[in-house]
Amino acid sequence: MEGVATVTTRPSGELNVSGAPDAAGLLDLYGQMVLIRRCEERLGALFADGEVPGFIHLSIGQEAVSVGVMSALRRDDTIASTHRGHGHAIAKGLPLEGFFLELLARDEGLCRGRGGSMHVADTSVGMLGANGIVGAGLPIALGSALAHQQLGRDAVAVAFFGDGALAEGVVHECFNLARLWNLPLLFVCENNGWSEFLPSSKQIAFKLGELSAAFGLPHVAVDGNDVAAVAAAAADVVGKVRAGGPAVLECVTARMRGHFEGDAQKYRNPDEIARLAERDPVGIAARQLLKTGIDEAELTEVAETVERRVEAAVAAARGGRDPDFEAAKAGVYARAGGGHG
Amino acid sequence: MAASAIVMPKLGLTMTEGLLASWRVAPGDRVRNGDVLFVVETEKIATEIEAQGDGRIETIEVAAGATVPVGAVVATWSGGGAAAAVPEATPEAAPVASQPRSSGGERIVATPLARRLARDAGVPLATLVGGGPRGRIRARDVEAAIAARAAAPATSDAPAAGDRRAATGMEKTVARRMAQAKQTIPHFYVLAEADVTELLKLRDDLNAMEGLTRISINHLVMAAVGRAIVRMPEINVVWDEDAVVQLAGSDVGMAVDSGRGLFAPVVRDAGGRSLDALARDVDALVARARTGQLSGDDLAGGAIAVSNVGMHGASHLVPIINPGQSAILGVAAIKPVFRPDANAQPTLCREIGLVLACDHRVHNGVAAARFLDCVTGILQHPLSLLRG
Amino acid sequence: MPARGAVMAELRYLRAVNQALDDAMAADPSVVLFGEDVGEAGGSFGVTRGLRDRYGPGRVRDTPISEATIAGAAVGAALSGLKPVIEIMFMDFTTLVMDAMVNQAAKAHFMFGGQGSVPMVLRTPHGGGLGAGPQHSQCLEAWFAHVPGLKVVCPADPVSAYGLLRAAIDDPDPVIVVENKALYAMKVEAPERLEAIPIGKASIVRPGRDVSIVAYGAAVKTARDAAERLASDGVEAEVIDLRSLQPWDEAAVLASLSGTHRLVIVHEAVEAFGVGGEIAARMADIGFDELDGPIVRVGAPFMPVPFSRALESAYQPSVERVVAAVRRTLE
Known part of the structure; x- marks a missing residue:
């Protein structure tokens, strides 16, 4: 795999984990964020044009979490994602064409057009699936961590979830069990302040740090819109998880779009939306890069490279086939037999 | 009101x-x-x-x-x-x-298997009578019909050419019941000839007497059957839904062609009544049948019936048992025959052909033969009929 | 303890399950067990007794009382190289695992386009007769059989309990193994060899020509007893142990129906919207021309499982009800 995808398979430690990544590392992370951003903007347009069926949840504004955390993971580490999982998937290294083919419901898609946005998965890179059920990824990641531990692998599992999921019972079950079994499991809370259409302050009665402490889990909070800060924190905490047990990484971020594409966000203060641009993680990283001496032309080149890749993937996706119904029907079981259907 | x-x-x-x-x-x-x-x-x-x-x-x-x-x-x-x-x-x-009724008539209730068997065998379901709940035609009903057809002489499947008319409800009922009886009752037959020389003499003597009801051979046969039932009550049984029902008394049915359809009214206590009373009952029943005045009770009961076609010259009648009964005696015409006497010399006799059709679910050949022998004996030595 | 696969004089259901787990763990180090009290306590019914000592606390794990996470973790573990066998202490508690089983385990292979699968087993006891009341007696297998992507088996005897569990553990798809807790004490003469029994294959446990009785789980014994009683009246019932509910062996049922032309289905679960309804509907379709009588179901009435013995004994399918059902098909 070429380009930004190579970052995801880079062994941890390549980045400067004791502080912010160096300029080259930051440019790499920046490139990935631009890729995710461009992919999702393109998906938003394709969705509006009716080319992407169903409904999609964009993670625009949260790219630094995906990119920062994944920069600390290896290919054999596993993640369980959420309904807002495009960023996780792309950062974990899913092939871009397969991703777009799936989102456009093509037979050549990663999931053969059977899953779509909320179920993109690529087990070959340890991406165990986005998920349509809030909180459902946590037990899956926990089970994956159990497998790593039991089979003697030094891989870690990461459960991504939003602050809205904190109200789900399995979060509490999983914190408890991860601690009891000392699993190599990192809980990453993308705290974007919203639980669908309500601010999380109206939904969650506790602080994640306090909850983590109650379970004896180390809790690290970081500015989730500063990719360098996320990468540094992730490198540190993933190393600890790999060596010795579960932890919680809370990334404070912002949801720049609605809960889903087409959400008019009437429930949201227009001033809040207007101020979101100041905290745009792509902009923050660009400013950091310019300060390190990287010039605008290089950033433009990154954007142009990304644009070509995305358009190539979209073109490929548009050329894909509709899936075959009989093949899909035959694909319910890994080993079919008996019965009818 | x-x-x-x-x-x-x-x-x-x-x-x-x-x-x-x-x-x-x-x-x-x-x-x-x-x-x-x-x-x-x-x-x-x-x-x-x-x-x-x-x-x-x-x-x-x-x-x-x-x-x-x-x-x-x-x-x-x-x-x-x-x-x-x-x-x-x-x-x-x-x-x-x-x-529900379809516009073409009654809906035929049949199991899917029965329908398939009937279709495969070319048996119209409408010709069958179901033995299941609510008259449901089951596989066994179709199989019985197929077996009955196989036993019957081969005929062309094509309907006979000629004028057609719709059967009346009564005709359809009779047809259905007869088909059901023939298909579902396992018939067997015992045959005998009765020498009725003495019987004819008795009839003539009785009819020569003033003030009594005119006695016919049919009356005498009815009486003989009734008296035979009294002697062999074990013959007075019917098959009913996996049960054997022993009937009391000595009721005897008789087939009556009313002109509007076939009826089978039942004469009460044919074994115990005087000939005169019996004859009057028989005549009354025949009259009610011909005028459409039979009641339900007239038709109820009896294990055995008599069907007499003697006045029409046939030598034997092999009858079908009425549904709900277990035997029927077919009575044919009286004919003169030479029989060897004790010295092996030809003697002129008047004989009547009897065929007893029996339901093998409740009767066996020995019992049927004994019963027919009993009836024959009474007919040949008819003075016992005078005992009321 | 006898050597694996060796001759044993008798085989108890509970022991057969234990033996299947033992043999599977010995054969494949990726097989792990977890659930409430399966480790130190050996299972609340004693099914996993001795396994923690033999295979260690890593492969036989006690979990907290967190059914949703037990099942969800099994999905994640199965997607990551393990073959987890989890125990849900009573089938009534599977209400708490539904997201993991229905939305995750059942769908993963399909919705990920065939990437990987979820080779997990969920063992759970169902069934009444023990006075366990409305929340510890239910037979909810039809819920799972209704979900594409799940497989469901329900062994009726010790040999099937061993064979179906071995097959379930070997299977690449998620399998619900439903054990009737009233059968745990059941014993049979042990066969010479115990081996896996293919999922999706029924077994004719008693041949007969007059009527087919399809049953599974504890109802198989009820059906056999009814068949014995019917035989004394000259009615020869064929009894089919379905063994697998999803997929179920419709070819075997159809073949039997084609011989007897009459069908009765017996199960302990509530009759309405149940496994019997599915079988009846299917046979009314593909077996239509074979039917010579109504298809009759015998199951529990549409009410919760009651506690009192007086109530529960009337609630469960009885030999008398099966005999009466057979009589109806023979009218």
């Missing part, structure tokens, strides 16, 4: 349900005492149910083709009598099934 119920009448001691074969009236119709309201088919017979007074039909509650329990309300009427209402209707005695 408030509407009152017309219910499925009980047309015999063993009747529990009846098939409402057809309606002769519709809601709103004015009826007079004696008008036929509807036709009921039971295991034994189709019976026309008459109004028992004047009135008006209000509603029809049970569609033709449905089988309902005795006592179920089949219609309501406002009238001056009890209509056909024999017992009082009870709420739970509602129709058990109201079967």
Whole structure:
């Protein structure tokens, strides 16, 4: 795999984990964020044009979490994602064409057009699936961590979830069990302040740090819109998880779009939306890069490279086939037999 | 006047349900005492149910083709009598099934397997009689029909050329019941010739006496069968839904061609009554049959019937058992024959051909032969008939 | 303890399950067990007794009382190289695992386009007769059989309990193994060899020509007893142990129906919207021309499982009800 995808398979430690990544590392992370951003903007347009069926949840504004955390993971580490999982998937290294083919419901898609946005998965890179059920990824990641531990692998599992999921019972079950079994499991809370259409302050009665402490889990909070800060924190905490047990990484971020594409966000203060641009993680990283001496032309080149890749993937996706119904029907079981259907 | 119920009448001691074969009236119709309201088919017979007074039909509650329990309300009427209402209707005695009718007639209830077997064998379902619940035709009913067909002489499947007319309801009923009897009752037959020389002499002597009912050979045969039942009560049994039912008394049925259809009224206590009383009963039943006045009780009971075609010259009659009975004696014409006497010299005799058809579910060959021998003995030595 | 696969004089259901787990763990190090009290306590019914000592606390794990996470973790573990066998202490508690089983385990292979699968087993006891009341007696297998992607088996005897569990553990798809807790004490003469029994294959446990009785789980014994009683009246019932509910062996049922032309289905679960309804509907379709009588179901009435013995004994399918059902098909 070429380009930004190579970052995801880079062994941890390549980045400067004791502080912010160096300029080259930051440019790499920046490139990935631009890729995710461009992919999702393109998906938003394709969705509006009716080319992407169903409904999609964009993670625009949260790219630094995906990119920062994944920069600390290896290919054999596993993640369980959420309904807002495009960023996780792309950062974990899913092939871009397969991703777009799936989102456009093509037979050549990663999931053969059977899953779509909320179920993109690529087990070959340890991406165990986005998920349509809030909180459902946590037990899956926990089970994956159990497998790593039991089979003697030094891989870690990461459960991504939003602050809205904190109200789900399995979060509490999983914190408890991860601690009891000392699993190599990192809980990453993308705290974007919203639980669908309500601010999380109206939904969650506790602080994640306090909850983590109650379970004896180390809790690290970081500015989730500063990719360098996320990468540094992730490198540190993933190393600890790999060596010795579960932890919680809370990334404070912002949801720049609605809960889903087409959400008019009437429930949201227009001033809040207007101020979101100041905290745009792509902009923050660009400013950091310019300060390190990287010039605008290089950033433009990154954007142009990304644009070509995305358009190539979209073109490929548009050329894909509709899936075959009989093949899909035959694909319910890994080993079919008996019965009818 | 408030509407009152017309219910499925009980047309015999063993009747529990009846098939409402057809309606002769519709809601709103004015009826007079004696008008036929509807036709009921039971295991034994189709019976026309008459109004028992004047009135008006209000509603029809049970569609033709449905089988309902005795006592179920089949219609309501406002009238001056009890209509056909024999017992009082009870709420739970509602129709058990109201079967839809297609425009072409009664819906045929048959199991899928029965339909397939019938289709494969080319047996029209409409010609079959179902032995299952609500007359459902089952595989075994079809198989019986196929077996019966195989046993019958080969005929062309093509319908006979000629003028066609729709069968009357009565004809259809008779056809169906006869087909059912032949298909579902395992018949076997024992044959005998009875020397009736003495019997004819007795008849002539009796008829020479003044003041007595005229006695026919048929009366004498009925009496002989009744007296044979008294001597062999074990023959007085019928098969009923996996049960063997022993009947009391010595009732004997007789086939009567009424001109409107075949009836089988039953003479009570044929074994115990005087010849004179018996003859009067027989004559009365025949008269009621020919005038359509038979009641349900006239048709109920009896394990054995007599079918006499002697006046038409046949040498033997091999009859079909009436549904609900277990035997029938076919009686043919009297014919003169030479028989060897004790010295092996030809002697002129008058003989009558008897065929006893029996239901093998309740009778065996030995019992049937003994019974026929008993009847033959009485006919040949008829003085015992004079004992009332 | 006898050597694996060796001759044993008798085989108890509970022991057969234990043996299947033992043999599977010995054969494949990726097989792990977890659930409430399966480790130190050996299972609340004693099914996993001795396994923790033999295979260690890593492969036989006690979980907290967190059914949703037990099942969800099994999905994640199965997607990551393990073959987890989890125990849900009573089938009534599977209400708490539904997201993991229905939305995750059942769908993963399909919705990920065939990438990987979820080779997990969920063992759970169902069934009444023990006075366990409305929340510890239910037979909810039809819920799972209704979900594409799940497989469901329900062994009726010790040999099937061993064979179906071995097959379930070997299977690449998620399998619900439903054990009737009233059968745990059941014993049979042990066969010479115990081996896996293919999922989706029924077994004719009693041949007969007059009527087919399809049953599974504890109802198989009820059906056999009914068949014995019917035989004394000259009615020869064929009894089919379905063994697998999803997929179920419709070919075997159809073949039997084609011989007898009459069908009765017996199960302990509530009759309405149940496994019997599915079988009846299917046979009314593909077996239509074979039917010579109504298809009759015998199951529990539409009410919760009651506590009192007086109530529960009337609630469960009885030999008398099966005999009466057979009589109806023979009318």
